[in-house]
Amino acid sequence: MAKKAVKKEAECSDVNCPDHGTLSTRGMVMEGVVTSDKMDGTVIVQRNYLKKAGKFNRYKSSKSRIPAHNPACMGVREGDKVRIMECRKLSKTVNFVIIKKLSE
Ligand SMILES: [Zn+2]
Numbered sequence: 552m553a554k555k556a557v558k559k560e561a562e563c564s565d566v567n568c569p570d571h572g573t574l575s576t577r578g579m580v581m582e583g584v585v586t587s588d589k590m591d592g593t594v595i596v597q598r599n600y601l602k603k604a605g606k607f608n609r610y611k612s613s614k615s616r617i618p619a620h621n622p623a624c625m626g627v628r629e630g631d632k633v634r635i636m637e638c639r640k641l642s643k644t645v646n647f648v649i650i651k652k653l654s655e
Contacts, residue, residue, distance in 0.1 A: 562624065563622055563623040563624035564623070565592075565622045565623045565624070567620055567622065567638075567641055567648065568622035568623070568624060568648075569622070569636070569638070569648055569650055570622070570624065571622075571624060572622070574638055574639070574648060575638065575639075576636040576637065576638045576648060576650060577636075577637060577638070578636070578637030579636070579637045580634065580635070580636045580637075580650075581596075581598055581617070581634070581635050581636075581647075582598070582632065582633070582634050582635075582653065583596040583597050583598035583599075583617065583632070583635065584596065584597055584598075584630065584631070584632055584633075585627055585628065585629050585630060585631045585632075585633055586616070586629065587629065588621070588627065588628055588629045590618075592620060592621055592623075593618055593619065593620055593621060593642075593645055594618075594619055594621045594627055594629075594633075595616050595617070595618055595619075596616070596617045596618075596619050596633060596635055596647070596649075597614055597615070597616050597617075598614065598615050598617065599612060599613070599614050600612075600613055600614070600615075601613065617635065617647055618644045618645045618647070619635045619645065619647040619648060619649055620638075620641050620645050620647065620648040620649065621649055622648070622649065625652055626652075627649055627652055631652055631653075631654060632652075632653040632654040633649045633651065633652055633653060634649070634650055634651040634653055635647040635648065635649050635650065636648060636650045
């Protein structure tokens with residue numbers, strides 16, 4: 552994909568797009584890496600974090616995988632870093648939407 556600094560003109564007809572649709576976002580904001588884009592309009596975002604473990608003040612690495620809606624105008628692929636935000640429930644498992652693509 553070509554790098555473009557300003558690429559907000561991209562229109563899409565996705566109703567569930569936070570920019571062009573009617574979907575409102577609220578709640579938690581998280582960043583993660585897309586590990587699967589196999590679904591239609593949905594991606595899996597993986598977040599790695601450190602979790603306090605045990606009585607010796609050590610941390611162990613932990614991860615969470617969150618299904619998030621991928622609006623048509625984002626064009627997010629596997630391996631991309633994204634910012635996701637909570638929204639209303641879009642399906643049985645999806646209640647996050649991608650609001651920004653952080654890397655190419
Ligand atoms: Zn859009």
